[in-house]
Each structure stands twice: as structure tokens, then as C-alpha cells.
Amino acid sequence: MTVKILVVEDEKEISDLIEMYLLNEGFEVIMSETGEAALTSLNDQTINLAILDVMLPDYNGFDLCADIRKKYLFPIIMLTAKNTEMDKIHGLTVGADDYVTKPFQPLELMARVKAQLRRDGSYNSQQDKEAGSDDFESRGLKLQYANHQCFVNGHEVNLTPKEFAIIAYLTQHQGQVISSEALFQNVWGESYYEASTNTIMVHIRHIRDKIKAHSPGIEYIKTVWGVGYKFDE
Missing domain, CATH: 1.10.10.10 (Winged helix-like DNA-binding domain superfamily/Winged helix DNA-binding domain)
Structure with missing residues (x-):
């Protein structure tokens, strides 16, 4: 089954870079420039993981994360220039699973994406084994x-x-x-x-x-x- 990654990022240079690396890893990528477009994509197809920018033209990324969490349980990685401890805690509070700050190394982001997908699956396997x-x-x-x-x-x-x-x-x-x-x-x-x-x-x-x-x-x-x-x- 192809893993689908939703990327919500309005800066084209950054979104193109993320898309290229995700495609090279064999993932299917769904790109959105706005929060509304992202929510529409979620209604149309099954998503395995989302990468959300905090600063979007129509949405605060934290609010978008909270809205997604009302219906969906897939891992969410926040992508933002904010680097304070309170921002990270706020991201976790609204339902994010990881937090990457800009500027970032694309290979580090890919490692975090694969780690979240692996952990999500490994939890299933581990709990099934134990219980x-x-x-x-x-x-x-x-x-x-x-x-x-x-x-x-x-x-x-x-x-x-x-x-x-x-x-x-x-x-x-x-x-x-x-x-x-x-x-x-x-x-x-x-x-x-x-x-x-x-x-x-x-x-x-x-x-x-x-x-x-x-x-x-x-x-x-x-x-x-x-x-x-x-x-x-």
C-alpha cells in the first residue's frame, strides 16, 4: 500500500523541496497551500501522515492541527520557524507528534517522517504481540x-x-x-x-x-x- 503524505506549506521553494525528497523516498505526496485545501484533501482520500506549516495564509497551523485531530489520528509533524519551548509544547498540546524548525535539513525531516510512520506501525505490532x-x-x-x-x-x-x-x-x-x-x-x-x-x-x-x-x-x-x-x- 502506498503511503500518502499531506504537506501543507505555502512557500513554494520549501514545498517543492519537501515534495522532491518525499517522492524520492517512494511516498505519494498531496500538496496544499492553505488550511482549507488541506481539510478538503482529507475528505477526499486516506492520509498516513501530515506535515503542517504554522504560518499559512488562511489558517494558524496550530489551529489546523487541532481541527485535524478532531477526526483523524495519523501522525502530524509541525514545520515552523518558531523555536521556543512554549511553541513546541503548544504544538504537542494541540495534537502534533513532532516539531521541526526552519531552516531544516531535508534528510532530517525525511528521517522524522519515516520514524513517525515506523513508530505508528510498530506500536500496532507491539501491542498486538503483547495483548x-x-x-x-x-x-x-x-x-x-x-x-x-x-x-x-x-x-x-x-x-x-x-x-x-x-x-x-x-x-x-x-x-x-x-x-x-x-x-x-x-x-x-x-x-x-x-x-x-x-x-x-x-x-x-x-x-x-x-x-x-x-x-x-x-x-x-x-x-x-x-x-x-x-x-x-
């Missing part, structure tokens, strides 16, 4: 590991791939306290660094908020201060 086709159920929460679906009291909860990977890992180690370092290394597949704590906290908060909408009185994921997180039995 088989079994479901997980606890106090109204149900996870279907094989198809990456989460339900709370019969309502489907729309989790991003990394959010699902986090709660899946915690439920597969139910009752155990998982350190932030271990959680980051197993979900992101990267070495832990100081800013990773903020990344974990943002994703945990999103999971809690989405679950509480259908189960306001139950806390499934507990914070063990100074240690990490656990899925409470």
Missing part, C-alpha cells in the same frame, strides 16, 4: 488493543496514536508505577531528556480530559509524584 486480540476492561473503560479503540461507559474516546500508546502501556502494566523515563522511551522510542517530562504531562492531561467527559468521577491514571504514573487497579 493479542484481547480487550482490556476496568470500571467502565474498555480498550481494544488490536484496532486501537477506547471506550468509556459505551462512548468511544478519540485518542491520538500516542495517547492510545500511553494508556495501552499503562494498562498492560496495571498497578505498576511506570517512570516518565520508561514511558517516554517505550512510547516515543527515543532517549529521555529534560523537556520530555512536559511532553508526557501534556499527553496524560489530554487522556484524562477525554476520559472524564464520559466518566467524571473516576481517576484511571494516577500520578505518583516524583516517580511516574500508574493505571490504578
